[in-house]
Amino acid sequence: MNLKPRTDSITSQKEILKTTQGLIFKVGGITLDGSLFTPGMVKAGTPVSIKGDGLAKPFADADTGTPYVTTHDVEVTAGSKPIVGAFEEAYFDKNKVTLSAAFMTAAGSRYKLR
Numbered sequence: 001m002n003l004k005p006r007t008d009s010i011t012s013q014k015e016i017l018k019t020t021q022g023l024i025f026k027v028g029g030i031t032l033d034g035s036l037f038t039p040g041m042v043k044a045g046t047p048v049s050i051k052g053d054g055l056a057k058p059f060a061d062a063d064t065g066t067p068y069v070t071t072h073d074v075e076v077t078a079g080s081k082p083i084v085g086a087f088e089e090a091y092f093d094k095n096k097v098t099l100s101a102a103f104m105t106a107a108g109s110r111y112k113l114r
Contacts, residue, residue, distance in 0.1 A: 013073045016045040016097045017090060018114040024088040030056045030068055034080035042084070045097035046070045049106075055081065061102035069099070069111065087111070 017023070032042065033055035048056040049065035059067055069092070071085035092099070094113040104111065 013044045014096055016092055018093045019091045021091065023090050025071065026068060026086040026088045029083050030070075030086045031081050031083050032056050032074070032076060034076045034078065034082065037076045039076055039078055042070060042074050042076050042082075044070055044072045045092065047099055047103045048086075056086075059100075059103050059106075061100060063106065067103055067107045067110075069097070 030048065030050065031054065032048070033051070036057045047059040047067060047069055049059045049063040049067050050056050051065055056068065057065075068086040068088075069090065071087055074082045074084040076082055089110045091112045091114050097113075099111065099113065104113075
């Protein structure tokens, strides 16, 4: 029996997809490098890139790694390495997700804004 209950706040994420047609998920998801993200919630639709060590970091315009977009909200704490889903290809709602021109160029034709 748990005599020390705890409470967590729950947030609801917004729908970032325009359509599910042509949607492809990255198998196995991605692991975020928690030391490079601000502690707290990493929102769905966050652009990231995979570094040489296999960990994802926030996308910067000068990145040469493989770009991905997170599928759902995840909590990041200092020193953690959370696993989160990622989209391989998707149609995003341009009013709900912010993807830079450099990110769209690096991703090629994998992501579309509608």
